[in-house]
Amino acid sequence: xxxxxxxxxxxxxxxxxxxxxxxxxxxxxxxxxxxxxxxxxxxxxxxxxxxxxxxxxxxxxxxxxxxxxxxxxxxxxxxxxxxxxxxxxxxxxxxxxxxxxxxxxxxxxxxxxxxxxxxxxxxxxxxxxxxxxxxxxxxxxxxxxxxxxxxxxxxxxxxxxxxxxxxxxxxxxxxxxxxxxxxxxxxxxxxxxxxxxxxxxxxxxxxxxxxxxxxxxxxxxxxxxxxxxxxxxxxxxxxxxxxxxxxxxxxxxxxxxxxxxxxxxxxxxxxxxxxxxxxxxxxxxxxxxxxxxxxxxxxxxxxxxxxxxxxxxxxxxxxxxxxxxxxxxxxxxxxxxxxxxxxxxxxxxxxxxxxxxxxxxxxxxxxxxxxx
Ligand code: AOF
Ligand code: ZN
Numbered sequence: 001x002x003x004x005x006x007x008x009x010x011x012x013x014x015x016x017x018x019x020x021x022x023x024x025x026x027x028x029x030x031x032x033x034x035x036x037x038x039x040x041x042x043x044x045x046x047x048x049x050x051x052x053x054x055x056x057x058x059x060x061x062x063x064x065x066x067x068x069x070x071x072x073x074x075x076x077x078x079x080x081x082x083x084x085x086x087x088x089x090x091x092x093x094x095x096x097x098x099x100x101x102x103x104x105x106x107x108x109x110x111x112x113x114x115x116x117x118x119x120x121x122x123x124x125x126x127x128x129x130x131x132x133x134x135x136x137x138x139x140x141x142x143x144x145x146x147x148x149x150x151x152x153x154x155x156x157x158x159x160x161x162x163x164x165x166x167x168x169x170x171x172x173x174x175x176x177x178x179x180x181x182x183x184x185x186x187x188x189x190x191x192x193x194x195x196x197x198x199x200x201x202x203x204x205x206x207x208x209x210x211x212x213x214x215x216x217x218x219x220x221x222x223x224x225x226x227x228x229x230x231x232x233x234x235x236x237x238x239x240x241x242x243x244x245x246x247x248x249x250x251x252x253x254x255x256x257x258x259x260x261x262x263x264x265x266x267x268x269x270x271x272x273x274x275x276x277x278x279x280x281x282x283x284x285x286x287x288x289x290x291x292x293x294x295x296x297x298x299x300x301x302x303x304x305x306x307x308x309x310x311x312x313x314x315x316x317x318x319x320x321x322x323x324x325x326x327x328x329x330x331x332x333x334x335x336x337x338x339x340x341x342x343x344x345x346x347x348x349x350x351x352x353x354x355x356x357x358x359x360x361x362x363x364x365x366x367x368x369x370x371x372x
Pocket of ligand 1: 024027031047051056111
């Protein structure tokens with residue numbers, strides 16, 4: 001049974017892990033706290049970058065740099081220590097070699113490559129316990145865990161709308177529906193995502209930049225434009241050097257005006273929908289190491305993702321304003337009748353300045369409606 005001190009250390013480890021959100025893909029975020037036999041903190045660490053040292057190794061190094069003897073201590077870690085030699089050595093063995101006496105972890109490693117650390121530790125005589133604050137730690141790693149389970153990136157659809165659900169006025173103007181506080185929060189979402197995806201309509205009307213505002217250590221997301229006919233203009237802000245950019249176009253699109261731009265050709269969506277095939281887009285992004293996608297718009301693209309069962313979380317920023325006319329936040333999502341409504345469960349409600357931020361997840365696992 002884990003102690004209260006270990007639970008506190010796990011909460012700390014979850015917070016440490018979160019520091020690297022958006023920076024570790026295709027790897028998870030992981031945090032680790034090493035406790036002495038009396039429960040004092042000897043070292044802390046977190047996984048900062050894919051290919052860099054794992055959290056356990058960072059924490060052991062921090063303890064050693066501080067001159068602490070970790071023998072007989074406890075390692076508290078958000079993910080089961082890995083058992084494999086990948087870009088770095090196996091953490092289970094590193095903990096055994098350091099003389100750690102007990103390991104408490106939150107979430108079992110779900111990958112075939114790295115799993116088995118707990119068994120290795122137990123076989124070496126290390127007391128090992130899994131499942132401490134599993135839900136909190138899993139929530140902190142939701143994008144990575146979802147991507148492992150589904151074999152495609154985790155998708156968060158974000159929109160901003162008035163209380164009557166409109167994202168622009170009748171004349172198309174949309175700046176700024178929500179407050180500065182909400183917009184700052186969106187920059188945090190961008191910094192935490194591996195890729196930010198928009199459609200060509202949004203590009204035309206807003207000419208968005210889509211980079212994350214400078215934040216300590218933030219890795220810029222890949223900016224992705226779904227642009228079936230390659231309508232993006234060479235001077236678009238999204239094509240500057242602030243962050244990498246990928247333009248996804250149809251197989252037959254003319255891209256002669258986009259020399260030097262990273263372009264991928266994808267099949268068209270089936271079943272009478274416009275635009276590109278969403279699963280093909282996600283597969284392309286997954287192949288590029290993207291594990292979390294922030295889908296920013298517009299309404300037609302969001303509808304395509306929802307119709308494809310490819311949205312894992314919805315974050316809506318609702319401004320206390322009414323427009324009464326103008327485009328809705330969401331376009332056709334393949335729902336023809338009330339029985340087909342995509343039902344969500346609200347997981348969080350927050351006030352951001354004058355606005356409301358509502359976070360919700362699909363109640364049934366995200367599958368294409370056709371499959372139901
Ligand atoms: C991490 N950081 O702190 C832990 C991980 O690519 P590699 O060789 O670094 O291995 C990545 C895998 O190792 C990862 O998918 C996960 O299963 C396991 N544990 N990974 O990146 C960490 N503890
Ligand atoms: Zn490891």
